[in-house]
Amino acid sequence: MTQSVEVTGRRLAGKCCFITGAASGLGKAMATAFAAEGAQIAVADRDVEAGRAVAATIGNGFFISLDVTDETQWTVALGAAVRAMGRLDVLVNNAGVVASRSIEDTTLDEWRFVNSVNVEGTFLGCKHAIPHLRASGGGAIINISSVAGITAAPMMAAYSASKGAVRALTKTVAIELARKGDQIRCNSIHPVFFQTPMLDSMVATVRDPDRFRSGLQGTVPLGRFGQPEEVAAMALYLASDEAKFVTGAEFAIDGGFTAA
Numbered sequence: 001m002t003q004s005v006e007v008t009g010r011r012l013a014g015k016c017c018f019i020t021g022a023a024s025g026l027g028k029a030m031a032t033a034f035a036a037e038g039a040q041i042a043v044a045d046r047d048v049e050a051g052r053a054v055a056a057t058i059g060n061g062f063f064i065s066l067d068v069t070d071e072t073q074w075t076v077a078l079g080a081a082v083r084a085m086g087r088l089d090v091l092v093n094n095a096g097v098v099a100s101r102s103i104e105d106t107t108l109d110e111w112r113f114v115n116s117v118n119v120e121g122t123f124l125g126c127k128h129a130i131p132h133l134r135a136s137g138g139g140a141i142i143n144i145s146s147v148a149g150i151t152a153a154p155m156m157a158a159y160s161a162s163k164g165a166v167r168a169l170t171k172t173v174a175i176e177l178a179r180k181g182d183q184i185r186c187n188s189i190h191p192v193f194f195q196t197p198m199l200d201s202m203v204a205t206v207r208d209p210d211r212f213r214s215g216l217q218g219t220v221p222l223g224r225f226g227q228p229e230e231v232a233a234m235a236l237y238l239a240s241d242e243a244k245f246v247t248g249a250e251f252a253i254d255g256g257f258t259a260a
């Protein structure tokens, strides 16, 4: 299903945004939507070829190579982005990886890998973006968690733990900054199953992908997977000044999944 969102070209006019994992899936959709609404975008990803391609197609963007698990790369990438754009208004911590395994089958290496990208990457992004956002007089951090950070996610032990940590970190960052008097908002988005390469890679591992797909869709009250543009629309709101009184909040975009 294609969703149409009205594009005014103005909702993020003049905003300078840094989006991780922007070479693919939800990150690519957010980069595209933000650029269409007038933002400049630092397209950050470890996938150089795909990231460059996204930066070239969205118009108002440039690519920055970044492995979110590497602290030195974070400081270099944010410094380069601020030099190029002149300021930083929005950080989206979106880069993520998934592992579909039960708690008993999850190895310590797998656990550490998933948590290093999803949790440590988000921690490092928040930590090192805050001084730049403060220098801009405030801004927004958007952390992409998951419904797996709110409810049980059987066979996704490391992933659900990582996304629960992102949810808690988001609230803590929001309140620490609010108490300091910073006008830096921090919110989390919790998608259910969205049609992206990550979902395709999960489906590809099972014996009967069609049955698995329809089984997953059957767990969503609205009966379908989400489209990346729908997450982009929510992120666009949170990045914009329309959300200037919104912080420490969690936004499920899940066709009713967490309400059922």
Ligand SMILES: NC(=O)c1ccc[n+]([C@@H]2O[C@H](COP(=O)([O-])OP(=O)(O)OC[C@H]3O[C@@H](n4cnc5c(N)ncnc54)[C@H](O)[C@@H]3O)[C@@H](O)[C@H]2O)c1
Residues within 6 Å of the ligand: 020, 021, 022, 023, 024, 025, 026, 027, 044, 045, 046, 047, 066, 067, 068, 069, 094, 095, 096, 097, 098, 117, 121, 144, 145, 146, 147, 190, 191, 192, 193, 194, 195, 196, 197, 198, 199
């Ligand atoms: N697709 C879904 O159903 C779904 C549901 C809930 C949450 N999410 C979350 O949304 C986010 C985006 O997922 P997606 O579905 O677009 O996945 P995707 O696999 O299509 O894209 C993920 C992007 O992150 C990048 N990335 C991975 N590790 C990185 C690292 N260490 N450093 C820098 N970049 C890195 C990849 O290169 C890729 O471009 C993830 O955090 C994911 O957990 C996705």
